[in-house]
Amino acid sequence: MRNRQREAWAARSNSRSCCPGGGCPGVSVASGSLRSPSSLALVPHSAAVGTNQPAQPTAQTPPDSLEISLIRARSQDPTFHYRRRPPPAMPPPAPTYTRYETRRRDPDPRKAALLVIDVQGHFASLAAPIMPAIASTVALCRSAGMPVVHTRHVDRDDVPRSRPLREWWPGDRIDAGTPAAELLPGAGRAEGDLVVEKSTYSAFAGTGLEEALRRAGAEEVVVCGVMTNLCCETTARDAFVRGFRVFFSADATATASRDLHEATLANMAYGFAYIVDCMRFEAALGKVAK
Structure with a gap:
């Protein structure tokens, strides 16, 4: 009985999630750990909410040349530092x-x-x-x-x-x-x-x-x-x-x-x-x- 109650409670919790599969795409439900956003497909919000059908992931947008990646400070400071990736060459200019x-x-x-x-x-x-x-x-x-x-x-x-x-x-x-x-x-x-x-x-x-x-x-x-x-x-x-x-x-x-x-x-x-x-x-x- 208790096992069935726990299973029902888990099912209701997952159904309340805004994201299909029970949890936001950046969080592992099993462990609660953060997953790298770069490894995730982008899911349209309209497909993720208000439907029981699994959303079809779209092609992931390539990162911008100045995309910011977070790295933890090596010191005891709990804040984050921001480091920019080296930018690629800009496309040839247009006379605009x-x-x-x-x-x-x-x-x-x-x-x-x-x-x-x-x-x-x-x-x-x-x-x-x-x-x-x-x-x-x-x-x-x-x-x-x-x-x-x-x-x-x-x-x-x-x-x-x-x-x-x-x-x-x-x-x-x-x-x-x-x-x-x-x-x-x-x-x-x-x-x-x-x-x-x-x-x-x-x-x-x-x-x-x-x-x-x-x-x-x-x-x-x-x-x-x-x-x-x-x-x-x-x-x-x-x-x-x-x-x-x-x-x-x-x-x-x-x-x-x-x-x-x-x-x-x-x-x-x-x-x-x-x-x-x-x-x-x-x-x-x-x-x-x-």
Whole structure:
């Protein structure tokens, strides 16, 4: 009798569950332990609720390039740390940025400098699809007589990383003297180009870049490189605040996803920068040459 009562009670409990089979898909009913969500098929909510038929799993959505995985801290701290998986290369850019434009202007090569942001070994996979556009942009600016400045992010033992960077990118260092810290051969560096080492998102923070640009007579900057939504966007915003007119490349910048890239272009066009690409840039410099 008691066994039959326990079986009936278990059956009623399972029938109240929102998920077929008696329990949420992330929890093992037998042991109560957590199962990895990545091993589970996605079940439509409409199929899981209000029916006695087993739901048909749909194809699992591939994880986003910046999907966050949880790892427990090795210390006694009970909180969780977040670590991002290395992002793959962004798909080749499409000329969609014009829909974001609120105003248009051509750069003046007599007053402008090109900033090539962090085209270095650490970001080689992100930069790979845009290397032809970066090479074209550098060549166009150089032929127009514009100063070309390269930046690279470097972590040095004698300079502690800032707390925010340690929190966002734990263990993700770019050590000086390693291939990750070196500029990529296709970045177009030439003898005489200024190379600026930085340790945070903005190329202006504690680097002397503003003073170097002022000495060169630059009033405008053109920003290209990686990552669109981090170092490129932060450098562009910082340049704007410091009084430079900013031009932002749509096809010579890249980041971890199309959504992040497009979001930055929309923000830049709304209130910080004029958006350009290689074709528009070539046309603008051609006008000045004539």
